[in-house]
Each structure stands twice: as structure tokens, then as C-alpha cells.
Amino acid sequence: MNWCGRSLASASLALAALLSAVVAPARAQDYPTRSITMIVPFAAGGPTDVIARIVTGHMAQTLGQSIIIENVVGAGGTTASARAARAANDGYTLITGHMGTHAASVPLYPNLAYHPEKSFEPVGLLAGTPILILARKDFPPKDLKEFVTYVKANAEKVNAAHAGVGSVSHVSCQLLNSVLGIEPVGVPFNGTGPAMNALVAGQVDYMCDQIVNAVPQINAGTIKAYAIATPERNPSLPNVPTTAEAGLPAFQAQAWNAIFAPKGTPAPIIAKLNAAAVKALDDETVRKRLLELGSVIPQPADRTPEALGTLVNNEIKKWTPVLKPAG
Amino acid sequence: MVDLFANLAHGFAVAFSPINLLMCLIGALVGTLVGVLPGIGTIATVAMLLPITFGLPPVGALIMLAGIYYGAQYGGSTTSILVNIPGEATSVVTALDGHQMAKQGRAGPALAIAAIGSFFAGCVATVLIAILGAPLTKLALAFGPAEYFSLMVLGLIFAVVLAKGSVLKAIAMIVFGLLLSMVGSDIETGASRMAFNIPELADGLGFATVAMGVFGFAEIIRNLDHGAEMSRDLVQQKITGLMPTRKDLIDSAPAIGRGTVLGSILGILPGGGAVIASFAAYTLEKKLAKNPSRFGRGAIEGVAAPESANNAAAQTSFIPLLTLGIPPNAVMALMVGAMTIHGIVPGPQVMQKQPDLVWGMIASMWIGNLMLVIINLPLVGIWVRLLRVPYRLMFPSIVIFCAIGIYSVNNAPVDVILAGVFGLVGYWLIKHDFEPAPLLLGMVLGPLMEENLRRALLISRGDWSVFVSRPLSAVLLAIAAGLLVLAVLPTLRAKRDEVFVESEG
Numbered sequence: 072m073n074w075c076g077r078s079l080a081s082a083s084l085a086l087a088a089l090l091s092a093v094v095a096p097a098r099a100q101d102y103p104t105r106s107i108t109m110i111v112p113f114a115a116g117g118p119t120d121v122i123a124r125i126v127t128g129h130m131a132q133t134l135g136q137s138i139i140i141e142n143v144v145g146a147g148g149t150t151a152s153a154r155a156a157r158a159a160n161d162g163y164t165l166i167t168g169h170m171g172t173h174a175a176s177v178p179l180y181p182n183l184a185y186h187p188e189k190s191f192e193p194v195g196l197l198a199g200t201p202i203l204i205l206a207r208k209d210f211p212p213k214d215l216k217e218f219v220t221y222v223k224a225n226a227e228k229v230n231a232a233h234a235g236v237g238s239v240s241h242v243s244c245q246l247l248n249s250v251l252g253i254e255p256v257g258v259p260f261n262g263t264g265p266a267m268n269a270l271v272a273g274q275v276d277y278m279c280d281q282i283v284n285a286v287p288q289i290n291a292g293t294i295k296a297y298a299i300a301t302p303e304r305n306p307s308l309p310n311v312p313t314t315a316e317a318g319l320p321a322f323q324a325q326a327w328n329a330i331f332a333p334k335g336t337p338a339p340i341i342a343k344l345n346a347a348a349v350k351a352l353d354d355e356t357v358r359k360r361l362l363e364l365g366s367v368i369p370q371p372a373d374r375t376p377e378a379l380g381t382l383v384n385n386e387i388k389k390w391t392p393v394l395k396p397a398g
Numbered sequence: 399m400v401d402l403f404a405n406l407a408h409g410f411a412v413a414f415s416p417i418n419l420l421m422c423l424i425g426a427l428v429g430t431l432v433g434v435l436p437g438i439g440t441i442a443t444v445a446m447l448l449p450i451t452f453g454l455p456p457v458g459a460l461i462m463l464a465g466i467y468y469g470a471q472y473g474g475s476t477t478s479i480l481v482n483i484p485g486e487a488t489s490v491v492t493a494l495d496g497h498q499m500a501k502q503g504r505a506g507p508a509l510a511i512a513a514i515g516s517f518f519a520g521c522v523a524t525v526l527i528a529i530l531g532a533p534l535t536k537l538a539l540a541f542g543p544a545e546y547f548s549l550m551v552l553g554l555i556f557a558v559v560l561a562k563g564s565v566l567k568a569i570a571m572i573v574f575g576l577l578l579s580m581v582g583s584d585i586e587t588g589a590s591r592m593a594f595n596i597p598e599l600a601d602g603l604g605f606a607t608v609a610m611g612v613f614g615f616a617e618i619i620r621n622l623d624h625g626a627e628m629s630r631d632l633v634q635q636k637i638t639g640l641m642p643t644r645k646d647l648i649d650s651a652p653a654i655g656r657g658t659v660l661g662s663i664l665g666i667l668p669g670g671g672a673v674i675a676s677f678a679a680y681t682l683e684k685k686l687a688k689n690p691s692r693f694g695r696g697a698i699e700g701v702a703a704p705e706s707a708n709n710a711a712a713q714t715s716f717i718p719l720l721t722l723g724i725p726p727n728a729v730m731a732l733m734v735g736a737m738t739i740h741g742i743v744p745g746p747q748v749m750q751k752q753p754d755l756v757w758g759m760i761a762s763m764w765i766g767n768l769m770l771v772i773i774n775l776p777l778v779g780i781w782v783r784l785l786r787v788p789y790r791l792m793f794p795s796i797v798i799f800c801a802i803g804i805y806s807v808n809n810a811p812v813d814v815i816l817a818g819v820f821g822l823v824g825y826w827l828i829k830h831d832f833e834p835a836p837l838l839l840g841m842v843l844g845p846l847m848e849e850n851l852r853r854a855l856l857i858s859r860g861d862w863s864v865f866v867s868r869p870l871s872a873v874l875l876a877i878a879a880g881l882l883v884l885a886v887l888p889t890l891r892a893k894r895d896e897v898f899v900e901s902e903g
Contacts, residue, residue, distance in 0.1 A: 114728070115445040116735010124449065124739065142445060143809060146583065146600040153597065179588065184597065230857050236588030258543075258856050259585045261849065264725045264734075268668060271722065272539035274857065283738065287723055287745020363741050 102162055102340050103136040109330075110141050110155045110166040112148030118200055118283050118364070122328045123167040125360050126197050129351035134343070147237030148172040149180055156185035160333040162340035165194065169328045174386035175242045178394040187331075187387065192341055193379035194330040195348040198366040201305055202243045202324040203285055204297040204314075206277040207270055215297040215317035219251060222277075226253040232266045232275040233257055240266065242394065243300070243324040244279040249393045250321045270294050281326050282307065282365035300324045307365045325367065327386075329379050341376055349374050406528055409757030413765055418458050422762045425462035426769045429469015430777075433476065436483045436614055436796065438803040439606055440470045444732045446806075448739070456740035457755050461762040463736055467729050468520065468712045468763065471672075472770045475512040475705050476781055479505055481796060483614040487605050487673045488708035490838050491680040493613065495693060495700030505782050506640035508701050511650050513774040514642075515706035519658040520767035523713035526662050527720070528760050532749075534714075535721040537666050543853035544864045548874035549667070550847035553674045555881045556681040557839040568836045571827075575840020576847075578603055585849050586856075598812035607813045608841060610800045611820020612827065612834040618793050619825040640779055642698070650702035653683050657706030665711030668718055668726030672711035673842050679707035685884075713763060720756050723748050 109127050113119045120142060127138040143151035152172045158164035166172075173187040185191075204215065212218040222229050231248075233241035240263060248254060258275050260266035263284060269275045271293045279300075286307050288294045298317040299305055314322045330348060332341060351357050352368055361368055372378065412418060432443045444463055451459035474489040479496035492512065499508040526534075541549075557572050558565060581592045582602025593599035642650070657679040664675035683703045684693045693700050718726040723745035725731040737744050742752060749756050784792075804813050824834055858864040866872045 114732065114735075115448045116732045116738065121735060121738050124452070128452070140449065141809065144601075145808065146597070147588075150597055150600065182595075235585065236583070256856050256859070257586075258853050259849070260853075261585070262731065264731050265668060268538070268718070268722070268724045268726075269542070271724065272542065274542045283743060284723075284734075284745075287743050287747060291746035293722075293746050360741065364738065364743075 100339070102343060103134050105163065106137045106139055107131075107134070107162070108141055108164050109138050110143055110151050110158075110164065112143060112151030112155075112166065112168065112172050114144050115140075115142045118281055118326070119167060119169050119328050121283075121364065122198050122200075122361065122366065125357055126348060126351045127167075129354050129357050130344075130347040133347040133350050147176065147179070147235070149176050149183060149185075149237075152176070152187075153184035155331070156190035156333060158333050160192075160335040160337075162332060162336050162344065164333065165344070166191075166331050167197070167328055168331050169239075170326045170386060171237055171239060171242060173329070173331065173383055175237065175390045175394060177387050178391045179237050179242075187383050188380070190334050191331040192334055192336050193376045193383060194332050194341055195345045195374055195376060196327060196329045196369045196379050196382065197348065197352070198361050198364075198368055199301075199325040199327045200239075200281045200283065200364070200366055201299050201301040202239070202279050202326065203282055203289075203299050203308075203311065204247065204277065204279055204322075205270060205285055205289075205294050206297065207273045207275070208293060208295055209273060210276055210295070212297075215312070215314070215319055218277075218297050219319060222255065223251060223253055226255055229255045229277070230275045231255045231257050232260055232269050232278040234263045234266045234280070235259055235261060238263075239326040240278055240280045242390065243326070246324055246390075246393050247279055247322050250319065267294075279324070286365060298322075301367065305365055305367075306362065327382065329382075345374070345376055402529060405753065405757050406761065408753060409528075409759075409761030412457060412754050412758030413461065413761035417455070418461050418758065418762060419765070421454070421458040421462040422465050422766050423769055425465020426469045426766050426773060428462075429466040429471075430473040430770065430773055432466060433470035433473020433485055436477045436481075436485050436610060436800050436803055438799075438806055439486065440467055441728050441732065442806045443470075444729055448732060448736055451736050452739060456737065456742055457758045459736055459740065460733060460755060460759055461766075463733050464716070464759055464763065465766045467733075468709060468766065469770055471705075471709045471712045472513060472516050472774050474708075475516075475701070476509060479508045479512070479701070480781055480785060481614075481792075482617045483796070483800070484609055484838075486708075487609070487838070487842050488676045488711075489705075490609070490613075490673075490835055491676050491704045492701055494680070494835055495695070495697050498694065498696035499698065499701065500785070502696050504639075504696065505785060506778050507642040507646050507698065509778040509781055510640070510775060511642050511646060511698055511702050512705040513771055513778070515650065515654040515657065515702045516709040516774075517767050517771040518654050519661060519706035519710035520713055520770075521764060522658050523662050523665070523710040524760060524763045524767070526714060527717055527763075531717050531721050534666050534717055537663075538668060538718045538722065538724075538726065540870060541667055542868070543850040543857060544868050544871045545874065546667075546850035547847060547854055548865055548871040548878070549674065550843045550850065552874050552878040552881070553677060553843045554840065554847070555878045556674075556677045557836040557843075559681045559684060559881065563831055563833065567832050571832050571834070571836040572840040575837040575842075576844040578608065578837075579841045579844025580848070585845075586852060596812065598808075598810050602845070603816065603841070604804075604807055604813060605838070605842060606804050606807050607817045608820050609838055610804055611817040612824030612837060614796065614800045615817060615821025616824025616828055616834070618796060619821060620828055621789065622793065640782060646698050650698050653679075653699035653703040654706045656682055656686075657703035658710045661707030661710030662714045664707075665714035666717050666726075668715075668724075671715055671726070672708050673839075675707040675711040676704035677839055679703040681881075716759070716763075719744060720748065720759070722746055 111120045111123050131138045155166035212221040289296045296311045298314045299311050300314045300322050474486040475492045477483045477485050478489045478493035482493050482497040484490040484493050496508045558568050660679045661675040664671045683699045684690050719730045725734045801814050804817050
């Protein structure tokens, strides 16, 4: 009984201490006074995770507090985003969202538990990952023009692989299909690894995918790339033309990654976080590592919270007509 | 061949540097720990440790992560044998005979043979990676959706053979497992199935959640059950020798060899290779045994074969990563992430471009296996002594470790509650003589089977003949059909035994 009473007393003391820490008004000028949690809505080691880790590693130095990455996977990143949307808006819980979680999710998931614009404050854009049009190495068309003619003529026969409903490869291929006006059979895989395996093995004809894991395969000649869907060529694939150069300017797609805070996070805190992110993007080491991944680092004008807000708004408008609701 | 020795020498030079030896040891130790602690899986651990590898040199980091992966295969058998809780999907079958051996006071030999089998398999598979890695890659590419589907059908037939009791009940459990595996998102449309609008169910039920429930929690409830008092005391009192006897070694040797071969081949296949390997090895032993009824009642081959198979598979599953640059499973995908963080994006040329990394890792696997067997054999004594801990202290610790493990997979409290629910379900099943192993196999194979069936039919535009017109797939289906006939028709089985007797004479 004695033991029980004492432990109860100490527990309530601990609880009181905890409460005062939580309830104490967050003074923006002191921010941050403790470590920050960065939710990454995908598995550790994935493209979004790697970008988040590279940038937040530098941001932590600027802010003088550690940033703990928490990988919460599931439902195309929407589980994590819903959790971040519900978190306290004190600047200590952030999320690295991407094109899927903070734009394409709106048309894809009609029962989405959050809204990219209404539930979040934009903090800053981190990096864009270009999308490539890839095909098995013995797929007949030689360039993008032939590819367009071929898939239009054989729309009944061609198979397009993607990494699962809601994934970047799925969403961007849907855009390509709507630009071409075709509806090929989409073969779903569990992630980009198995999808790439099927493409290398020649079991499927083509897919749209992020640049990161495709570069070594293209260089080794196990698959081929028709075009890169960005305005400029990428330094890691100098011989791959842009979609505009190759004759399909309407297909523009980039998987972007950006930091968001829960709605209502004080503006001074957003400004501090944005400044830290911008500083990270100007750091030589950070830039070098992002470029090695084939990422595109945003121009200074595109790094403000306002610019990110506009981007999200435009992206939702862009993807909504392309993606039919999934379920 | 000269190249091979030069490469291996180079690899050993890399792996024997003090820092890499230390990394290998840390990996082996963490792996053993992860394997031993129920519920804490390799995926969660590698994901948690990934950030630490930031500051390490890339080769050392990958040697450590690889060590965790195959180290967990050593440790995974420990809880299977001691307390009937498989820590990993690959050690589910080990629990069948391993725990029976423990109940007969032979936990020591069971643990020791698991470590010895794993060591042998690890050594052979490492040599295989070094010599045949590149040509074996073709196997990974030859397996398309149709072949996978047929392999999964074969895997389900294995599950029927697993059962020691009623075949009908085993089939019921497999079907129940398949049904459970369908909870979650539809792969083609993304639509939610049987998730009842619970967001945590949107990605389906986790293996750890169900396994901890139907094996771990159900076993605890059963042990606390009044009638089970006696058998528990038996486990504690009857402990005989710690090390396997000569007879044990002679009985296990062929099983270890066959398990290693099966595991090495199936491990190369992306996806559920290691899981199927352990089930297939067990099935093969049971089918080859002169007296199959010993299985499920403490046959040492039933521990030796699957443990060798899963360790061999864990090693050969590195082949697609090292030769194609494509990760064959979730742990490998994390290793690719680790490489990416270090600025190495693996691809088909990774062997030429990163010889330090590839050969250093291959050499480290052999060193790691040696370390693991040295770590694990003396541990046998300690584990066996753990059985003497009074149950009133042991069961709360098991429950806590399981709960932490389940929570750590997705950081989701719902998973812990679900495991509790499955504990009750599992208790009901045990009480009615339904075995949980076929259920788990159905659950693991279900998604692979469904996804590949749909992929194959999407590619063939709904033409079912792909499963028989592709030679590999047809062969697998034929083996499956053969096994099913042998398992289901007891009269035919009797005739088969006669045939064997005749041909032997």
C-alpha cells in the first residue's frame, strides 16, 4: 500500500511536470527549446526519407535543436499526414510531405482525413525529383515520338508498371496516359523495387519513375529512358532529352518534397523553419548530396512558404482531373 | 577463377580491417538480440539504426546492417524453441518441433542444432554468392507473376503437409489465413477491403501482430490455464544435455544439407523466398522421413532443416541486390536506402564500381556467421537456464516484450490491441485443435499469391492458360498437384508407401 501510494504521488508529480511543459505558452522567439519531430510518411531509405534526412540534418544545426525523424508508413503516406494534421501546432511536429500526400491524395482518397491546404501551413519546398519515361530495353520504339505512336497504336497490348496506387510512378503515369489519351493496362507492384525488377526482366513494357534508382539501370543498358519530364535536362543523365525537346511538352511532372506544419502554427515559427531550410539548401554539402540523387534544388523565389502554398494549390488543380477516385 | 580468388582476397582484406570487424560484430550482436526479442523485427530495427549509419563509412555501415539481417535468423529460432513464439516469419516452422523438443527437456540440442545448421548454411550460401552470384541472377529475372503465383500455390500445399492433425482443419486454417491477408488496400484499385474504416487497418494486418497474438499471447493464456500447470513444470524440470548427441548430429546432417540447398535456391527469388524456404525444407524432411509421425512431436530434423534453409535464404537474398541493384525485400530496400544516403546508388554495375563494398560485404558474411555461431553456442546454456525462471515472472516479461515489439513495427497502438484480440482467437483455436502455423503461412503467402495472380492475369489479359503455358510455372503447379494428391488421399499414400518398400527391396 505504501509503495503504491508513493508511486502514485511520484506519477502525479511527473504528470504535472509534463503538463506544465506542454501547456506553457510556446514563445516564438525562444523556439525551438526542445527537439523537433519530423514525420516522414514513407519508409526509411526511400527518396523522400533520404531528402528529408539530408536537409533536416543541416536545419538542426541552424536551429540548435535535434530533429528526430519518425517514419510512419501506410496508405500512400496519408496515415502519417493525418497524424501530422492532428498534432499540436507548436512547431515541434512537422511533416515532409510530397506530391502524393499533399496534392494527388485529394482526388485519390475521397475520405481523406485531412486536406493539404486546410490542415497544414506550408513551410518550404526542399527538392524536386524528376520523372522519367522508362521502357524495357527491347521495347520496339527508339525515341519518344515513336513511343507515342506505338503506344497509341497498340494501346490494347502494352502494359505499364507502377509501384502501387497513389505512388509517384502511378500518379505520373496516369498524367502521361491522359496527355496521350490512352488507357493502357496498369500492372501494380509493391514499391519501385519489384516494379523495376519486372521492367529489367522485360515482363512489362514501360513505366514512369523517379530518377534516383533508374540512373544506374539506364547507364548499364538494362532499361532505356525516352525522356525526362522537367523543363531542363538533368546533369546525371545528360543524354536523355526533356519531354519538350522530344516532342511531348504537355507531360511535365516532378515529385516534389516539402515541409509542412499543422494548421495554426505561429507565423514567426514558420519563418524560422523556412529560414533554416533555405540555409540548408544553400549549403554546399547539402546541395552536392541532393544533386547526386538527381534532385532539382528549388530557385530562391520558389523556397518561400507562399510559393509552396501556390504550388500545392496548382498541383491539386493539376491532378484532380487526371486521377479518378480509387476507393 | 583467378579473378574470384583475387576478389575474395580483396574482400577479406576489406572485411578484416578493425573498424569493419567491429561493425560486423555489432551487427551480429544486434541481430541476435533482435531475433531473440519477440516481435521486434529486422525491418523495424534496420529502419531505426539507419540514421546511425550516416556517420559511418559506407562499407562498415552495410556490413553492420547485413549482420543484423542474417544475425536475426540465428536469434529468431530461440523464442520459437523456448516459448513457442516465432520472432520472424521464417522461424514459424521451427516452433513446431523446436518447442516440442524443449518440452521434452531437449531445448539445448534444439538451440545448438539451429545454430550449427545456420552456420553451415551461411558458409555454403556465402560461397555460392561469391561464385555463382552473377549467373543465379537470371533466376530472379525468370520469375514473372505467373511463376510466383504457381510457387505460392506450391507453398500453400506445403502448409497442408505441415499439419500433424486433421488435414481438413489445416485447410480451414490456411483459408482463414488467406482471408486475414485480404484485409487492407486492394492492390489494383487502392480500395479498402474489410478495414471497417479503421485507418490502421488500411494497410492490412501485420505479420508480427497476428503471430504474436496466435502464438505468443495464446500460448501464455493456455499456460496460465489451470490444466496446463503440469506440462509447464515438465519443461522446467526435465532438462537433459545442452549439446546435441552424436545421434542428433547424424540425424540432422542430411536435413541441414537439404535445407541449405532449398534455402539457397528459394532465397534468390524476390519476395517471400526465405519464408517459403523454411516451410519447404520442413515439408521435404517430413515427406522423406521413414516415420513422418515423429514430426510435430520433437523431431530434430524439423529444427535443423528450416533453420538451415532460412539462413541460406537470408544470405542468397543479397544476390539480386549485389548483381542487379534491385532490392528483393523490405530489409534490402532499406539497405539500398543506406547506400543512397552514402551516395552509392546500387545498379547492375555495382560489382564493378564498388568492389570494396560488394566483396567486403560477401567476406564479412562469412566472418559474421563464424561470430554468430561463437556467440550463439555458449548462449544456449543461458537460454535453457531461462526456462527455470518461475512462470509468474516470465509471462509478464514476454507480454511486455511482445507489446513493445508489436508497437515498434508501425508505432501504432492499435496493433497491440489487435494482437490481444488475436491472442483470444488463438486460445480458442488451440482449445479446438486448430494449429496456428498453417494460418500464418496462409497469411504470409496470401498477398503474394493474390497480387501475382492479378498481375499475371492483367498482363495476359485474363487468359488463365499462362499458368500452364509458361514452363517454370507449369512445373511448379504439377509438383503442387502431386503433393496435394499425396497429402489428401490417405489410401493413395498407403499405396505409395508400398511402392517405396518394393523399390527399396
